[in-house]
Amino acid sequence: TESSGINAEYGGATTDEVSNVVVWGNHSATMFPDISHAVVHRIDDVVRPVVEVVDEQWARDTLVKSVRTRYSEIMRRRGMTTMSTGKAIADHLRFWTRGTPVGQFVSMALPSKGAYAIDEGIFFSFPVQVNKYGEISVVSNLRLSPFAVEMINETYKELKEEAKEALEIAEAL
Numbered sequence: 001t002e003s004s005g006i007n008a009e010y011g012g013a014t015t016d017e018v019s020n021v022v023v024w025g026n027h028s029a030t031m032f033p034d035i036s037h038a039v040v041h042r043i044d045d046v047v048r049p050v051v052e053v054v055d056e057q058w059a060r061d062t063l064v065k066s067v068r069t070r071y072s073e074i075m076r077r078r079g080m081t082t083m084s085t086g087k088a089i090a091d092h093l094r095f096w097t098r099g100t101p102v103g104q105f106v107s108m109a110l111p112s113k114g115a116y117a118i119d120e121g122i123f124f125s126f127p128v129q130v131n132k133y134g135e136i137s138v139v140s141n142l143r144l145s146p147f148a149v150e151m152i153n154e155t156y157k158e159l160k161e162e163a164k165e166a167l168e169i170a171e172a173l
Contacts, residue, residue, distance in 0.1 A: 013040045013042075013053070017040050017041050017042060018038060018039070018040055018041075018050065019038065019039055019041065019101070019104045019105075020037045020038045020039055020104055020105055020127070021033060021034070021035055021037075021038040021050070021107070022034040022037065022038075022105070022107050022125075022126075022127040022142070023067065023107040023125055024107070024124070024125055024126070024148075024151065024152045024155060025124055025125055025152060025154075025155025025156060025158075025159065026124070026125070026155045026158050026159045026162070027109070027125070028068075028155070028158060029068045029069070030068070030154050030155040030158045031067065031068060031125065031155055032064065032148070032151035032152055032154070032155055033059075033063055033064060033067040034144075034148050034151075035050045035051060035054060035059050035063065036051060036143075036144075036145060036148060037127070037142055038050035038051075040053055060147065064151070091106070092108065095108075095130045096130060096134045096136075097134065098132065099129075099130045099131050099132040099133075099134075100128075100129045100130045104129075105127045105128055105129050105139045106127070106128060106129075106130075107125045107126065107127060107128070108125065108126065108128045108136065109123050109124060109125040109126075110123065110124070110126065110128070110136065110138075111123055112124050112126075113138070115138045115140050116138075116140075116144075116152065118156055119160070122156070122159055122160065122163060123159070124155075124156065124159060126138045126139070127139040127142060
């Protein structure tokens with residue numbers, strides 16, 4: 001949602017008009033906002049790829065940095081992230097109870113089943129669709145640019161290191 005808002009602000013659209021932005025990986029300074037599949041829905045039913053509205057260099061530099069530092073920036077300004085976290089929870093609950101609109105997907109962290117070469121069991125944010133019964137499925141056919149693969153691998157590496165550290169701590173107990 002936050003990366004949709006940043007995209008919307010830059011491209012002159014509202015957050016509700018932007019869909020299919022994927023935030024891959026860990027909720028940390030390595031997460032990767034991917035706009036390569038995002039679209040802008042306009043009132044006149046014209047659907048345009050975000051990459052036609054947003055400069056690619058801006059996306060690689062400004063958007064990635066903005067999304068990666070947003071949590072710490074909110075903490076610095078407000079001393080809390082309650083509203084941001086609450087909005088994210090509300091969005092997830094809405095999708096779980098109503099499903100995602102046809103042809104659209106959102107990002108959710110869930111245990112991997114091997115999609116996009118992420119080891120099984122690693123909790124990772126993927127593009128997902130949710131049906132009206134709350135069943136979640138990973139959108140598995142997205143083409144990834146070399147830049148996206150590089151960014152996904154960076155956040156995946158961090159998550160594998162965190163998982164290893166967590167297992168070492170658990171084994172030491």
